[in-house]
Amino acid sequence: MPHDRDAELSVGAVARRLGVAASTLRTWDRRYGIGPSRHSPGSHRRYSPQDVARLEIMQRMILAGAPPGEAxxxxxxxAPAAPPAPRGHGLGGHRVPLGEAGEGLPPSAEARGLARAAMALDVPAMTTAVRTALGRDGAVRAWHGLAVPVLTGIGRKHAATGDCVEVEHLLSTVLMGCLAEVPPPARPVNARPVLLACAPDEQHSLPVHALAAALAExxxxxxxxxxxxxxRALAAAIRRTGPGAVFVWSQTARTGDPGWLAGLPGARPAFRLVVGGPGWERGGLPDGARFAAGLAEAVAEVEAAFGPS
Structure with missing residues (x-):
């Protein structure tokens, strides 16, 4: 059976599809070995549907807070053994368990339970599972041990079927609500505030709320x-509050142009600028800006702003 070359995509086409920079895809290929499996005549790099499915899984994990190397x-x-099903192949309204062998799903019973509750759109069960993990393990461990695996599994379902958008949105809402329940510290160790923001036009704020909960702990x-x-709004907040640290999240390349960061107003003493998310073009970050690859690293970078010099 002849290979369907029409299904292969260039680096630029995949970058546009995922909303990341082409240089990011080349870095993932060079550093982690996740790249195109075929080359067309003239040594042009071409991504098969299976290659794209792998990239979607990796991107989903990174967006959920996993370090790129771990993702x-x-x-x-x-990685899926076959290309994802074409869009339009739905779930038929049936509840699909996220724990069957061969699907590369979360190994823990707790994560499987949250995944089943999410697929059933069972808000009380999701809320109980997330609250239990947060209370027992804390925000960082609950994020990486529970939220990330389940969001990744849902992302894998979406990559294969085009469905589960409502599942992801509802689970994200539950996660955000539970993270907001983490109480602020009664006696904060920071006299100067920490500002957490998404980049202009960046709509995905769940990782910022996870960071706020982890910092509170x-x-x-x-x-x-x-x-x-x-x-302008972030600049105004900096002038008004004199923060010790500012964190800015970018999820897609469309919101990750770092040029505007250099124009943020200064403060005395200076604040620590930390950025996170796969959208940033890291080569253009201003001098002194720190890049946090995951939630624990973001907490450490912010903590360092208030530690011994």
Whole structure:
């Protein structure tokens, strides 16, 4: 059977599809071995549908807070054996369990339970599972041990079928609500505030709320400015509050141009600028800006702003 070359995509086409920079795809290929499996005549790099499915899994894990190296390892271990089904192949309204062998699903019973509750759109069950994990393990461990695997599994279902958007949205809402329940520290260790914001036009704010909860557990008070924070609004917040640290999240290449960061106003003493998310073009970050690859690293970077010099 002849190979369907029409299904193969160029680096640029895949970058546009995923909303990342082409240089990011080349870095993932060079550093982690997740790249195109075929080359067309003239040595042009071409991505098969299976290659794209792997990239979607890796991107989903990174967006959920996993470090890129860990996301790549899991993706390679759990990559689908066949290309994803074409869009339009729905779930038929049936509840699909996220725990059957061969699907590369979360190994823990707790994660499987949350995944089943999410697929059933069972808000009380999801809320109980997330609250239990947060209370027992804390925000960082609950995020990486529970939220990330389940969001990744839902993302895999979406990549294969085009469905589950409502599942992801509802689970994200539940996660955000539970993270907001983590109480702020009674006596914060930071006299200067921490500002948490999404880049202008960036609508995905769940990782920012996860960071706020993790910082609260570390004794740091933070103010969440939320999604789609214009440059002028963030600059005004910096002038008004004199923060010790500012964190900015970008999820897609469309919102990850770092040029505007250099125009943020200064403060005395200076604040620590930390950015996170796969959208950033890291080569253009201003001098002194730190890039946090995951939730634990973001907490450490913010904590360092208030530690010994």
């Amino acid at each position: 790549a390892r899991v993706t390679l271990d759990e 570390a004794g740091l008070a933070a103010s969440v400015l939320g999604a789609r924070v214009p440059e």
